[in-house]
Amino acid sequence: MPLAAAFYAGVVGWAVKDASSPELAYTLLTAGDTPVVGLMDLPEEGVRMGATPRWLGYVAVDDMDARVAQIRRLGGAILVSPTDSNIGRIAVVADPQGANFALVTGLTYGQPQQSGLDQPGRVGWHELLAEDRSKVFPFYGKLLGWQQASTEADPTSVYELFSVAGQTIGGMLTKLPSVLQACWLHYFNVDDVGAAARRVHEGGGRVLLEPIELPDGCWIVRCVDPQGALFALQGAWDQKGIARSSAPEVTWSAKWGDIASKGRMVLPKTKR
Incomplete structure (x- = not known):
């Protein structure tokens, strides 16, 4: 994780902030004071299942349980069931064609911002x-x-x-x-x-x-x-x-x- 943080800080210009908890090593990368992305090591279970390093996009939702149930009805998959994390309540999911993304409620590091998306570092x-x-x-x-x-x-x-x-x-x-x-x-x-x-x-x-x-x-x-x-x-x-x-x-x-x-x-x- 430290090597990845150094790489992206150098390429994009993000600042690096340690946001680890006793349970999880976690790094925030920020544009100025605005948190933009986070880094963590792949979980051991994920590695055993063949997971490789990747970026995972998070979509904020109001009702996690309802969206998870809807994903199943629409033919998607639940890879990680809803669980509390250091950034909020999350679920890792896949669309019907296998593309992974995540859902999140109760974001710890601020709310999604639709403004300023064209600014450097976003x-x-x-x-x-x-x-x-x-x-x-x-x-x-x-x-x-x-x-x-x-x-x-x-x-x-x-x-x-x-x-x-x-x-x-x-x-x-x-x-x-x-x-x-x-x-x-x-x-x-x-x-x-x-x-x-x-x-x-x-x-x-x-x-x-x-x-x-x-x-x-x-x-x-x-x-x-x-x-x-x-x-x-x-x-x-x-x-x-x-x-x-x-x-x-x-x-x-x-x-x-x-x-x-x-x-x-x-x-x-x-x-x-």
Whole structure:
């Protein structure tokens, strides 16, 4: 855990705060005074069952028991039954296609904030790599009330944006075969994607694809940390002194370059 905390503090710029209890070693990573994410060692039982390092997204709910019962009715799975933890009452669950996420009530470290999601250090985007995104979207809509961000659904689109309380916060797409299991990918905001990608490489992680420019001028890059957990970065890119051809090792399918993280198809850019 200390190595992971040092890696992400260096890459994203988070401050590290020990939030351990007598029962659990736990580290908070904060943007200024705002808690953003937490780190803990994989439980021994999870390791025995084949769990690997990963980021787990938490969704706040009002009625934990009702949502857990609904997940079962909708074809999902309960991986960890509702239990009290250091961050509130939680349950670890999976959607019908096997993507893991968690539910939480009574958050210990403040309430979810919909404002400021574009600020550096925040989690600015949530992306579901589904087995079949058209079939799994209704699960999240019925369970959590998420809505399609556009009322004009395009049956030819490869990407489905979703919104919460009127704010678009993520998208869903059908994963490529190179992604072995359905999963959620979380994007962390940084000031300079090129510089952050270089820090990923220097910290022992890997950049899986050269940074991609979106039509709105935002850049994204998908990465894996030194322990194997997938994550992504998004933000501006000051390219002074950083050539795109100098990007670290590329190991994921180049087909990813045709899919923008915010649901728009983009053409390959001319190298500068």
